[in-house]
Amino acid sequence: MRIGILTGGGDCPGLNAVIRAVVLTARLRHGDDTIGFLDGWKGVLEPATVPLDEARVWDILPLGGTILGTSRTNPFAVDGGGEKIRANLGELGVDAVVAVGGEDTLGVAHRLGEFGVQVVGVPKTIDNDLSATDVTFGFDTAVQTATEAIDRLRTTAESHHRVIVCEVMGRHAGWIATHAGIAGGAAEILVPEVPFDVAAVCDRLRRRHAGGRFSSIVVVSEGALPSDGATLASARQAASSSVTDQFGHARLGGIGGWLADEIERRTGYEARVTTLGHIQRGGTPTAFDRVLATRFGVEAVTAVHERDFGRMVALRGTAIVRVPISEAVVQAKTVDEGLYRDVAGVFLG
Numbered sequence: 185m186r187i188g189i190l191t192g193g194g195d196c197p198g199l200n201a202v203i204r205a206v207v208l209t210a211r212l213r214h215g216d217d218t219i220g221f222l223d224g225w226k227g228v229l230e231p232a233t234v235p236l237d238e239a240r241v242w243d244i245l246p247l248g249g250t251i252l253g254t255s256r257t258n259p260f261a262v263d264g265g266g267e268k269i270r271a272n273l274g275e276l277g278v279d280a281v282v283a284v285g286g287e288d289t290l291g292v293a294h295r296l297g298e299f300g301v302q303v304v305g306v307p308k309t310i311d312n313d314l315s316a317t318d319v320t321f322g323f324d325t326a327v328q329t330a331t332e333a334i335d336r337l338r339t340t341a342e343s344h345h346r347v348i349v350c351e352v353m354g355r356h357a358g359w360i361a362t363h364a365g366i367a368g369g370a371a372e373i374l375v376p377e378v379p380f381d382v383a384a385v386c387d388r389l390r391r392r393h394a395g396g397r398f399s400s401i402v403v404v405s406e407g408a409l410p411s412d413g414a415t416l417a418s419a420r421q422a423a424s425s426s427v428t429d430q431f432g433h434a435r436l437g438g439i440g441g442w443l444a445d446e447i448e449r450r451t452g453y454e455a456r457v458t459t460l461g462h463i464q465r466g467g468t469p470t471a472f473d474r475v476l477a478t479r480f481g482v483e484a485v486t487a488v489h490e491r492d493f494g495r496m497v498a499l500r501g502t503a504i505v506r507v508p509i510s511e512a513v514v515q516a517k518t519v520d521e522g523l524y525r526d527v528a529g530v531f532l533g
Contacts, residue, residue, distance in 0.1 A: 185210075186217045187488060188278040189236070191250040192224030192257070192289030196308050196322035197469035198477035199250035202284050204241040205481025211238060214489060219278070224285070225292055226257035229265060231272045245474060248467045259292055266299045273301060280488045282481075284308050286320075287513050290496060294509040297494045304487045305496035305509045306480045310464055313357035313518070316511040317498035321477040326353065326464040327363045333460055334368030334401055341399035347389060347447050347455040351440025353464050354405030356516045360464065361405040362524055371400035372532060374443075377518045379411035382443070386450045388532070393453065402447070404440055479504050 187210050191199050203220065210216035218236045221227030234252070244251055259265030273281065280302040283293040286309035293303040307314045310326035330352050341348045350370075352360045358375020365373035371392055374380045389400050440457040448455040469477070476499065483497040483504045495506040 185214065185279045185488070186219070186277050187280050187282060187485070188219050188221055188228075188233070188273070188276070189252070189282045190221040190224055190227060190284065190289075191252050191254045191308070192283065192285035192292075193254060193308065194256075194286070194310070195249050195254050195465050196310050197248050197325035197465070197467060198321035198473040199252075199254075199284060199308065200241075200244040200247045201469060201474045201477035202306055202308075202321070202481040202484075203236070203251065204244050205478040206282050206485055207236045207241045208238060209482045209485040210488075214485070216485075219276070220252045221281075223253040223255040224257050224289065225259050225269070226255045227252070228269050228272055228281070229257065229259055229262065231276065233276065245478075246468050248465075248469065256288065258288065260295060266296060266301075269296060270299045270301055280304065280493065282306060282484045282488070286311075286314060287516070290314075290509050291513045294494070294513060297509075302488075302491075302493040303509075304484045304493060305512065306484050307496055307498060307512060310360065311354055311357055312359040313355075313516040314512050315515060315517045316496065316507040318501065319476065319499050321473045321480065322465075322469070323359065324472040324476075325467070325470045326360050327367065328470055329464050329467065330360055330364035330403075330460055331367040333458065333463070334364060334370060334403065337458060338368070338399070338401055341401060344454065345398040347400045347402060347444070347451075347453045349402045349404060349440045349444040349447070349455065349457045351404050351406055351457065351459040351461075353460070355407040357518045358405040358408065358524070359519055361403045361408075362519050365403040366527060368401065368403070370403040370532070371397075372402040372404075373524070374402065374404040374408040375519055375524065376405050376407035376409070377521075378524065379409055382410050382412060382446050382450070386447060389447065389453065390451055402443065404443055406439060408439055 222232040284306040290305045307320045310322040312323040444455040444457040
């Protein structure tokens with residue numbers, strides 16, 4: 185059997201661990217041939233491939249990023265893209281594709297099933313917002329990175345008696361902000377699921393500082409927005425770009441700077457912003473993410489050999505299971521209300 189693998193969407197710690205697991209499992213356990221498609225679905229469209237063998241992948245486990253490259257290419261934004269992919273896979277002799285990605289990459293995989301393309305999905309997103317899996321690899325590393333940043337920001341905030349706003353990734357779901365905010369002891373955690381009241385945030389900061397704490401850390405997801413209609417338009421303008429990718433997503437970023445300005449203007453406290461951005465995506469994956477990514481890769485190859493196509497490997501509790509790809513992409517998995525209100529809410533303000 186010949187198996188192709190691709191990594192699509194944003195890069196993520198643990199991608200190379202998946203690639204390694206797929207290649208080694210396919211070749212050592214089943215004697216399969218494996219090839220990599222470069223830059224996500226773009227590499228299948230063009231096509232652009234690279235051979236993958238044991239020597240190429242054996243030592244990539246601890247590396248961040250992806251040796252195959254990635255892109256946000258949407259084959260269905262191209263006329264006849266689905267047919268072209270099927271034809272290219274046939275010419276290359278590829279029997280099945282392991283697609284590693286998030287909602288958009290796996291959404292393409294799901295649609296390609298209608299063209300007879302045999303795909304198994306592996307969930308990937310640092311945002312942890314894919315349905316049908318408890319956790320996605322890359323999330324643990326991103327939370328650890330954000331938590332370390334918050335710990336460092338706290339010392340400088342205390343030294344200068346400042347409010348520091350830390351903007352983290354999270355377009356539709358505030359998992360990173362919630363987990364890193366709890367772990368870092370943030371004074372405020374603002375997420376896309378719960379529109380925030382700027383005036384209420386400032387009131388809580390005033391009470392905190394009046395109570396003898398002269399610095400505060402505010403963690404905000406890039407997709408968080410205020411509930412106040414008077415400030416919503418300016419916040420939205422600051423937090424998004426007119427540039428969109430092939431899946432129609434605007435580039436986000438800027439809500440942290442806007443919020444810091446509002447806090448300083450309303451409270452008089454000196455406020456600064458730190459936007460972690462792609463720092464959360466880069467670097468060495470944590471042990472948890474390496475193990476999870478490896479387990480996903482092994483299970484993906486097993487699914488291929490059992491001809492269980494149109495499925496995604498997933499983590500449920502401590503077990504690796506398979507679910508329909510359609511379940512994973514139907515809607516974003518948002519932050520659990522109990523975690524945000526009952527756990528985080530105890531310590532905020």
